[in-house]
Amino acid sequence: MFKRMIMAVLLLTVAVTTASTANAEDVKTWTDAHVDELVALYKQFHAHPELSFEEQETAAKLAQELKALGAEVETGVGGHGIVAILKNGKGPTVMLRADLDGLPVTEATELPYASKVKTTNENGEQVGVMHACGHDIHITNFIGVARYMAAHRDQWQGTLVMIGQPAEEKGAGAKAMLDDGLFKHFPRPDYAMALHVDSFLETGKVGYRAGFSLANVDSCDITVRGRGGHGSYPQGTIDPIVLAAYLIVDLQTIVSREIAPLEPAVITVGSIHGGTKHNIIPDSCHLQLTIRSYSETVRAHLKEAIIRKTQAVAKSFRAPEPVIKYDMGTPSLFNNERLVDRIVPVFQQALGAENVLESARSMGGEDFSRYGRAGIPIMMFRLGSIDPARMAEAKSAGRPLPSLHSAQYYPEPKETLRTGVTAMTSALLELLKQPKTP
Known part of the structure; x- marks a missing residue:
């Protein structure tokens, strides 16, 4: 049997x-x-x-x-x-x-x-x-x-x-x-x-x-605002292009100094547009960012830090409040x-x-x-x-x-x-x- x-x-x-x-x-x-x-x-x-x-x-x-x-x-x-x-x-x-x-x-x-x-x-x-x-x-x-x-x-x-x-x-x-x-x-x-x-x-x-x-795929549009004028008289202006340059460098410290090295994260400024002519300081400069991460904790930190640093740079230049449009995209x-x-x-x-x-x-x-x-x-x-x-x-x-x-x-x-x-x-x-x- x-x-x-x-x-x-x-x-x-x-x-x-x-x-x-x-x-x-x-x-x-x-x-x-x-x-x-x-x-x-x-x-x-x-x-x-x-x-x-x-x-x-x-x-x-x-x-x-x-x-x-x-x-x-x-x-x-x-x-x-x-x-x-x-x-x-x-x-x-x-x-x-x-x-x-x-x-x-x-x-x-x-x-x-x-x-x-x-x-x-x-x-x-x-x-x-x-x-x-x-x-x-x-x-x-x-x-x-x-x-x-x-x-x-x-x-x-x-x-x-x-x-x-x-x-x-x-x-x-x-x-x-x-x-x-x-x-x-x-x-x-x-x-x-x-x-x-x-x-x-x-x-x-x-x-x-x-x-x-x-990864999470988020995007952010930032318009930093200044006060335009003649390029030969910068002392009477607030230059948004210089402000944008400071911001681009400062954004890189978020991943390198605020996110743990073992946590994947990317902030890329893929587009920057400002000005129309050699000798004109414009009123604004527009940046477009893509932001990548895995965890929701890191995702939230990146958003907070990008907004914080954008506002801080504007304050340091005594510039008007920047316009920030943050899109939480694909998870x-x-x-x-x-x-x-x-x-x-x-x-x-x-x-x-x-x-x-x-x-x-x-x-x-x-x-x-x-x-x-x-x-x-x-x-x-x-x-x-x-x-x-x-x-x-x-x-x-x-x-x-x-x-x-x-x-x-x-x-x-x-x-x-x-x-x-x-x-x-x-x-x-x-x-x-x-x-x-x-």
Whole structure:
């Protein structure tokens, strides 16, 4: 009797392992068979980018694709956001997110499918538009995963909520969808997954990180005010440009002398504008800052210190009160540790352990973080997008590769999508796996 029980357990273990391996092989086989279709779709998205909150055609194309799979699709959520739902019996609810928007960048890749789109931005300026941050890969990968899940309902159980999110580049799309009732009018997920292309990681590889991965992204506009006059009679003026120069130097002491060295923090003055002519001291000078951090304690300290130092410098010059507009923007992204621990072995099985790497923390930002702040366990992983030969050539020549947001950045779409669809689908099958039969 005991021997029969042991044999039954062994057979069940073999059956479960075989089924898991078969699922992984099914995903790879399916992806290999359909990757060329996805590449063609990717090229369409790449050639027709749209700016943040203007993603009308992109959203319409994505909605059409998802409706064709039998999903329940709602459009116009938080702007041009879409929500598509695939229900497949009782089980967990998992959210998959892709971001839809491009950037005001004129493409310089010379690819045959390069974007030639021009548009007028919110300031009335004529700008080029490009998917310089890889959102076209994200959208196409999203469609590939959705196609697999819709065609293989026998491999999973539960509810898949798929969202196409607008305006990630402005850090505003996730908030807009949440404010529009994303988790009130649609099923609230037990987990949420997303990916982002990596411009410094080879195709075939993915990167992961548990805990803090991306930073709080805040901004500050400061107008320091003075008293203008002739440049040859400075004694009768309060020079706001000199005041701004003092402030720029003083701001650097916040991170170097007020924040603990082991706490990540960045204050960058990215823009300074003042004056119109050589011999005119202006009345004001305008500065634009980006502020990065991880913890909410450091975030609050940076805000207080920037305001304090700006006001102090103005007082030291006997200048009028400065105008300070501080925007608490995208919160830091924290990948749920238990979710990461569950998914990493799935990636290792699907892609090979040597292709699953721990990523470094970054001071970049991502509004996918807002879903985590809403109480959902989230995980965003990095997707390699650069052909290994191209990377090796650049390294040998001592030439840096174009980063995300560069007019010259482009992924190698076929291998990037092959890896992305395999990894993300495998993760969803794990989170939506059918309960074991007793």
